[in-house]
Amino acid sequence: AEPIFVSPNQDVRSPVTSRGSIMRHPSPSVGRDACLVMAGAAASCLVLYWLAARAARTTAEALAAYEQEQEQDQDQVQVQEQQKIHQHHHHQKLTSETLASDPIIAEQLTRNVQFFGEGQKKISDSFVVVVGLGGVGSHCAHMLLRGGVGRLRIVDFDQITLSSLNRHCLATREDVGTPKSACLEKYFARISPETAVEALNIMYRTEVEAQVLGDALGAPDFVVDAIDNIDTKIELLAACHRRGLPVLAVAGAGAKADPTRLTFVDLAESTSDPLARSVRARLRKMHGITTGIPVLMSTERPRCGLVTPLEAGETDHQLEQYQLVPNFRIRTIPVLGTTPSAFGMAAAGFVLCELAGQPIEPRPVLHLPGKSVETQYNRLEARLGKEPGVDVAEVEVLVREIWRGESARAIEPRPLVGVSKSVGNLHLTVWDPALGDVVDNLILLTEEEADAHDECVARPGGFDALRRDEPDFVDMVERRLARARRDFKFGYF
Numbered sequence: 001a002e003p004i005f006v007s008p009n010q011d012v013r014s015p016v017t018s019r020g021s022i023m024r025h026p027s028p029s030v031g032r033d034a035c036l037v038m039a040g041a042a043a044s045c046l047v048l049y050w051l052a053a054r055a056a057r058t059t060a061e062a063l064a065a066y067e068q069e070q071e072q073d074q075d076q077v078q079v080q081e082q083q084k085i086h087q088h089h090h091h092q093k094l095t096s097e098t099l100a101s102d103p104i105i106a107e108q109l110t111r112n113v114q115f116f117g118e119g120q121k122k123i124s125d126s127f128v129v130v131v132g133l134g135g136v137g138s139h140c141a142h143m144l145l146r147g148g149v150g151r152l153r154i155v156d157f158d159q160i161t162l163s164s165l166n167r168h169c170l171a172t173r174e175d176v177g178t179p180k181s182a183c184l185e186k187y188f189a190r191i192s193p194e195t196a197v198e199a200l201n202i203m204y205r206t207e208v209e210a211q212v213l214g215d216a217l218g219a220p221d222f223v224v225d226a227i228d229n230i231d232t233k234i235e236l237l238a239a240c241h242r243r244g245l246p247v248l249a250v251a252g253a254g255a256k257a258d259p260t261r262l263t264f265v266d267l268a269e270s271t272s273d274p275l276a277r278s279v280r281a282r283l284r285k286m287h288g289i290t291t292g293i294p295v296l297m298s299t300e301r302p303r304c305g306l307v308t309p310l311e312a313g314e315t316d317h318q319l320e321q322y323q324l325v326p327n328f329r330i331r332t333i334p335v336l337g338t339t340p341s342a343f344g345m346a347a348a349g350f351v352l353c354e355l356a357g358q359p360i361e362p363r364p365v366l367h368l369p370g371k372s373v374e375t376q377y378n379r380l381e382a383r384l385g386k387e388p389g390v391d392v393a394e395v396e397v398l399v400r401e402i403w404r405g406e407s408a409r410a411i412e413p414r415p416l417v418g419v420s421k422s423v424g425n426l427h428l429t430v431w432d433p434a435l436g437d438v439v440d441n442l443i444l445l446t447e448e449e450a451d452a453h454d455e456c457v458a459r460p461g462g463f464d465a466l467r468r469d470e471p472d473f474v475d476m477v478e479r480r481l482a483r484a485r486r487d488f489k490f491g492y493f
Contacts, residue, residue: 094150094194096121105194109148119356120148126221126355127151129212131204131236133180134158135167135335136250137226139344140351142169144224145188147352151196152188153220155212156180157203167337169344204232209239222351223247226344228254230278237279238287246354250347251276251297253340254333261300262346264362266291273297291411296347304334361483364404368396372423380428380442383450389437394488399423402484403444408477431477433457440485443477 092098098105099113099121106113113120128149130141133156141154160168160175160183170187171180181199188197202208204227213220223240225247227233233249240247249267252275267283268291270276276297283289353360373396380388380395390398399405405423427450428442435441445453457463467474 092194093196094124094148094192096125098194099124099148102194108192112148116352116356116358119358122357123148123352123355124150127153127215127218128222128224128351128355129153129155129220130224130226131155131212132224132226132228133184134164134226134228135337135340136228136253136344136347137224138169138171138180138184139341140224140226140250140347141184141344142188143345143348144351145192145195145197147348149195149352149355151198153198153200153212154181154184155200155202155204157201167335167340169341204236206235206239209235212236213239213243213245219243220245221355224347224351225249226347228252228275230275230282233279234282234286237283237293238289241287241289241293247293248347248350249276249279249293249295250343251279251295252302252333253298253343254335255302255304256298256300256339257303257336258298258300259339259342261298262342263297263299263364264350264360265295265297265364267293267295270295270297272299274302294350296343296350298339298343302333306333364400368400368405368423373399376423376426376428380437383427383429383454384437390439390442394439395428397488398428398439398442398484399426399444401487402480407445407449408443408480409445409449409473429454430457431481432463434463439488440481443481 092102092105094105099109100106109120109124112123116123126149128144128151130137130144130152133141133154137154137156141152145152156179158180160171160178160180162173162176165171165173165176168180168183171183175183179199179201181201185197185199188195200212202211204212213223223236223245225233225236225240227236237247237249251270251273267280267289270280273295276295279295283293350360373392376399377388377392377395380390388395405426407426425446426444427447428444429450430437431441431443443453456466459465
């Protein structure tokens with residue numbers, strides 16, 4: 001189509017009678033009208049867009065408010081449920097009775113019950129004291145709580161510091177500056193409100209022995225020594241020994257990293273760890289204690305030495321900030337946080353098994369040097385006058401695992417030399433002649449003891465006389481042999 005031009009004086013509404021007869025120039029009024037129409041349309045679009053955006057925003061806000069209201073309702077329901085639980089258990093205490101009757105406690109400890117069986121009831125009726133709540137002690141106390149111990153007394157004079165957050169089991173930055181005992185007590189109440197937790201913010205000394213180790217309801221069933229200061233450590237261990245309280249001493253976790261080196265030994269064997277060695281020497285010299293205290297230690301050599309704040313560039317004034325007690329812990333030892341946690345959990349496991357009446361039988365760290373195993377086999381063959389009913393491998397297990405390189409009549413274990421013990425003066429012999437030379441009827445004694453035993457049991461009624469005259473010794477030996485019977489039966493070796 002051809003364009004139409006309109007004369008300035010021509011009425012655009014006039015009919016066109018002939019093609020091209022109208023002047024082809026636009027009218028100013030037409031331009032204004034078109035602009036007004038376009039502007040109106042644009043304004044309408046903007047209004048519609050604004051209304052749509054407003055509606056979308058209103059809808060989103062309403063949806064967000066609805067979701068927030070739903071979340072608040074759910075939170076309120078959870079709070080109400082928690083309040084019901086707390087109200088229901090406000091006066092409940094964790095005991096063997098509530099373990100059996102209360103569904104919440106029973107469900108929380110169901111895996112423990114499956115593991116220990118009836119032994120879990122003993123744990124729930126137990127009272128344990130943990131002294132020292134640093135990296136080792138906090139993890140130990142934490143797992144004792146989760147393990148279902150009915151009463152816990154946690155003791156430490158120190159405070160949470162920023163530098164202790166690399167190894168403490170539960171503390172956060174918000175807890176820095178608060179007592180370690182109070183920090184654990186706060187979190188423990190959330191984990192197991194039925195457990196009776198007593199937090200003592202004191203340093204263990206002889207003057208507070210009765211407060212820490214005594215109790216109107218009865219003595220502690222177990223004490224865990226997780227103290228890193230040797231003076232207070234000695235005082236606590238000596239007090240437990242004097243009172244006849246079972247106690248586990250934990251040696252140094254600082255400057256070590258290998259969790260596979262952890263082991264439980266008797267005090268008399270604790271020579272591989274520097275702290276344990278010092279404790280052993282002082283207990284012997286100051287209190288005459290040489291054995292009977294289990295020690296958790298690592299055979300790993302320390303990877304680094306002690307550090308003082310002054311060596312790290314601190315001033316004398318700053319040094320005072322490290323001490324709640326003057327001249328206490330002036331030097332510190334570098335700590336990889338995973339190691340004290342491993343120590344603490346191992347200690348808790350040891351205690352729980354003891355409380356349940358299912359004690360751990362730790363694998364000895366000793367190494368049998370040279371041809372000592374073959375020598376033991378040859379000595380047994382010579383003593384029997386025939387080929388033994390056990391092989392060389394079984395002899396090695398009996399000497400190392402069952403008798404731990406010691407005579408069954410040894411009053412206390414001999415110290416380890418590194419990780420070795422000499423068994424040159426020891427002989428295997430038959431325990432009960434009626435049972436023969438089988439793997440669960442061989443006892444390790446010195447040569448003189450073995451000769452005397454053989455002579456005794458060879459007489460008519462000799463073994464019955466041994467049972468009558470030495471019942472405690474016979475009971476100990478037969479418990480060891482029962483372990484050999486069980487372990488060989490199930491192929492543990």
